Amino acid sequence: MVQLYNIAGRQIASHWLAMATLGTITALTFVSSGGSSAVKKTQTPPINASSPDEEKFIKDFLKNADGGDEKTEAHASK
Incomplete structure (x- = not known):
């Protein structure tokens, strides 16, 4: 049994x-x-720019590519 x-x-x-x-x-x-999944999502690889202008350009490009800039999206839809 x-x-x-x-x-x-x-x-x-x-x-x-x-x-x-x-x-x-x-x-x-x-x-x-389980764990801190929020930390994994927000971390990005370091930007190895040779000048501050280049770093700003890369950050702006990534922001626009991810859809972070609302002005660009509104302008593109018109």
């Missing part, structure tokens, strides 16, 4: 131990895989 184990003076069935083990593994996996 069901195997019973003596744990802390109580008899516990094997299927309860199996469910507790699977639940614990699932919970630990879920907790350990």
Whole structure:
């Protein structure tokens, strides 16, 4: 029928131990895989520009390419 184990003076069935083990593994996996996902999304690689003008141009270009400039989008739709 069901195997019973003596744990802390109580008899516990094997299927309860199996469910507790699977639940614990699932919970630990879920907790350990979480993290600061917001930090990963906002980090960008460093810009190795030779001058401040070049750096400004690269930042503006990336901003426009990502759709960050609302003026450009409104002008392009007309």
